Amino acid sequence: MGKIGEQRGREGPPVRGDHVALPLLNQLPEFCSVLLSGPPGVGKFEFLMEALDRYLEDGQPVVFVCIDVGPGELQAHLRRSGRDPTLVLGRGLSVVDGFTAAVSDEGIEDREGVRVVSSLSNLEGLGMAITEGAANHNRPVKVFVYTISTLFLHNSAPSLSKFFQIVSARVKTQMGTILYASQAGVTEERQDNLLRSLVDGVIDMRFNASLGREVMLHHLRGYRIVPEWIPIREDGYRAGHAAPATVSRYASKGENA
Amino acid sequence: MKAAIGLEALDRGLDGGLQRPSSFLLSSEVMAEKRSFAEQFIATGLRAGETCLYLDLYGSPRLARHKFARFGDLPLEHLVVASLGPSSDGSFDEALSKSVPGTAEILERVEALLVDRQPTRVILDSLDLLAEELPKPAFDAFLRDFTDLLKTSGAVAGLLFVESSYGNGGTPEVLERSEYRFEFRSALREGALIHKLRLSPSGQNRLATRWIPFVFREGRGLVLHFPRVLVAGPSGSGVSTVVRKLSQSPSRAERRQGPAAFDYGHAEGAGWEAELVGTPGKKRFAFLLPVLMRGTQGLLLVIDSTRPGKLDDTIALREMVGKKVPTVVVANKADLEGAMTMVQIREGLDLEDEIPIAEASASKGHGLQEALEQLIDVMIWGWAAA
Numbered sequence: 001m002g003k004i005g006e007q008r009g010r011e012g013p014p015v016r017g018d019h020v021a022l023p024l025l026n027q028l029p030e031f032c033s034v035l036l037s038g039p040p041g042v043g044k045f046e047f048l049m050e051a052l053d054r055y056l057e058d059g060q061p062v063v064f065v066c067i068d069v070g071p072g073e074l075q076a077h078l079r080r081s082g083r084d085p086t087l088v089l090g091r092g093l094s095v096v097d098g099f100t101a102a103v104s105d106e107g108i109e110d111r112e113g114v115r116v117v118s119s120l121s122n123l124e125g126l127g128m129a130i131t132e133g134a135a136n137h138n139r140p141v142k143v144f145v146y147t148i149s150t151l152f153l154h155n156s157a158p159s160l161s162k163f164f165q166i167v168s169a170r171v172k173t174q175m176g177t178i179l180y181a182s183q184a185g186v187t188e189e190r191q192d193n194l195l196r197s198l199v200d201g202v203i204d205m206r207f208n209a210s211l212g213r214e215v216m217l218h219h220l221r222g223y224r225i226v227p228e229w230i231p232i233r234e235d236g237y238r239a240g241h242a243a244p245a246t247v248s249r250y251a252s253k254g255e256n257a
Numbered sequence: 258m259k260a261a262i263g264l265e266a267l268d269r270g271l272d273g274g275l276q277r278p279s280s281f282l283l284s285s286e287v288m289a290e291k292r293s294f295a296e297q298f299i300a301t302g303l304r305a306g307e308t309c310l311y312l313d314l315y316g317s318p319r320l321a322r323h324k325f326a327r328f329g330d331l332p333l334e335h336l337v338v339a340s341l342g343p344s345s346d347g348s349f350d351e352a353l354s355k356s357v358p359g360t361a362e363i364l365e366r367v368e369a370l371l372v373d374r375q376p377t378r379v380i381l382d383s384l385d386l387l388a389e390e391l392p393k394p395a396f397d398a399f400l401r402d403f404t405d406l407l408k409t410s411g412a413v414a415g416l417l418f419v420e421s422s423y424g425n426g427g428t429p430e431v432l433e434r435s436e437y438r439f440e441f442r443s444a445l446r447e448g449a450l451i452h453k454l455r456l457s458p459s460g461q462n463r464l465a466t467r468w469i470p471f472v473f474r475e476g477r478g479l480v481l482h483f484p485r486v487l488v489a490g491p492s493g494s495g496v497s498t499v500v501r502k503l504s505q506s507p508s509r510a511e512r513r514q515g516p517a518a519f520d521y522g523h524a525e526g527a528g529w530e531a532e533l534v535g536t537p538g539k540k541r542f543a544f545l546l547p548v549l550m551r552g553t554q555g556l557l558l559v560i561d562s563t564r565p566g567k568l569d570d571t572i573a574l575r576e577m578v579g580k581k582v583p584t585v586v587v588a589n590k591a592d593l594e595g596a597m598t599m600v601q602i603r604e605g606l607d608l609e610d611e612i613p614i615a616e617a618s619a620s621k622g623h624g625l626q627e628a629l630e631q632l633i634d635v636m637i638w639g640w641a642a643a
Contacts, residue, residue, distance in 0.1 A: 109320075116320060118315040118317035122383070123288070123385070124289075124383065124419050125292075128289070128290060131443065139448060156390065159389040166288065170444075174445040
């Protein structure tokens with residue numbers, strides 16, 4: 001994120017957008033499905049990369065589903081954050097590569113920690129690769145999908161919605177947490193609403209009027225949320241904000257009313 | 258000659274394999290591991306010197322071809338992998354298309370391949386893409402024409418299909434009429450990925466199997482895998498010896514003297530593997546039984562043929578495991594003087610007629626593999642196999 005901050009001409013030391021993702025994600029239950037929605041360029045990939053770094057540090061396994069980016073980009077990020085990809089792949093991190101076969105016919109063999117899916121239309125292959133990737137690790141596993149929106153270019157909306165529902169249900173009952181990044185505003189509103197209704201929670205990201213970036217935990221099934229837009233600064237959240245949103249488990253049924 | 262699938266326990270029940278010509282459906286309600294089965298069918302054909310055609314609707318023949326390397330050495334020159342979907346560049350084996358073609362075009366291309374290459378085995382992977390792109394009547398019509406075309410060619414064709422891709426689920430009528438139907442399920446259970454398949458009645462075929470777990474073994478291919486086969490019997494019946502003799506790599510939880518808990522072994526046969534768990538005969542370990550019995554798929558019930566007095570214990574044990582669990586009785590020490598006859602054992606255990614009794618001598622290793630093979634058949638085909 002520091003790099004992007006520099007490109008935007010902002011002041012301050014380049015940092016990795018610390019404290020953006022984790023305070024939010026730490027409040028999620030270990031088994032759930034979440035949509036990370038925001039317009040292109042708002043920082044969804046950085047959000048996921050920050051979360052990836054922290055999870056790897058904590059020894060929590062991650063399955064990363066590459067749809068818009070190739071595994072190479074992921075490996076470059078790992079190197080930038082001081083990790084040797086060869087030591088991470090297949091150990092803390094498994095990659096499902098739906099990207100490479102879509103752009104190239106070369107070098108598309110499975111390799112250590114990377115499962116290649118033949119095409120982005122091959123939703124069954126994608127789903128099976130996620131399950132296989134998760135089976136390599138101890139539960140709970142974090143599954144990141146970057147991005148679900150691109151799959152709409154390769155699949156019909158009904159069949160992708162079914163895939164989305166089946167994979168979400170599978171992950172949250174058998175594997176752990178799945179986090180889908182979604183490009184806000186590129187799919188029809190009805191479709192967008194359907195995706196939001198099929199997950200347990202939604203994290204929204206947006207640009208404010210001065211092109212600053214903000215993030216909010218919009219809702220989370222079974223939890224009471226006090227949604228609040230939290231400005232993201234390169235040096236983290238604004239002073240005084242220990243947690244970006246308030247989440248509390250229903251103390252009793254009546255409290256929901 | 259029939260077209261063997263390459264899973265011998267299944268092929269045996271099908272009198273050698275699938276009839277020619279015919280079509281078989283590989284279906285699942287939602288995503289499941291069907292492709293390995295399709296690849297196994299092709300790999301078996303290649304090993305037999307047949308020409309095989311793998312039709313890929315997802316447009317990555319190179320990846321599809323690469324997957325066959327997992328089966329060990331195969332004569333890949335007899336394998337034709339053709340893309341029917343959009344391709345990303347011109348380097349595909351059969352650069353058939355640059356965009357998703359219409360059904361008429363697909364049929365024309367398939368017909369040309371059938372005439373040109375004359376394959377005896379064909380896989381269409383996967384129908385989901387067409388099912389979601391085409392209106393139902395057009396999809397049904399395509400399937401009718403496609404299966405007719407393949408039958409005319411004399412080939413055996415497998416079609417991969419996810420039911421949730423078809424309208425509101427379910428299976429098109431033409432697929433219901435496939436000569437064979439294999440259903441698949443995949444799920445994570447306690448951190449392990451479990452795949453299962455079963456043969457269901459379809460078309461003229463009335464044969465059916467139980468759900469059978471399977472795994473993929475690098476270099477070998479698909480293997481039926483039974484993660485828990487219980488070997489149980491009263492104290493002194495020879496359970497530990499049976500497990501040891503059947504196992505490739507037996508191990509035993511031991512204390513300084515005598516058995517500590519239970520025996521474990523890994524047994525293999527043609528196209529199958531089984532993990533054997535020998536239950537303790539000693540009463541002080543009885544608390545372990547419910548744990549060991551959890552998820553049992555089959556039971557080798559071991560008796561000492563020379564000790565009729567122990568049969569009541571055996572009956573109690575069987576009732577504990579459950580009478581519905583596929584069972585074969587191993588009449589151990591059948592070679593010794595004073596051993597009960599099969600009739601006496603059946604009466605003494607109050608056994609149903611369909612439950613097989615296998616005469617054996619665990620110490621000499623006689624009759625044990627046959628008994629386990631018989632149990633494998635019952636675990637696959639149900640009591641009808643007995």
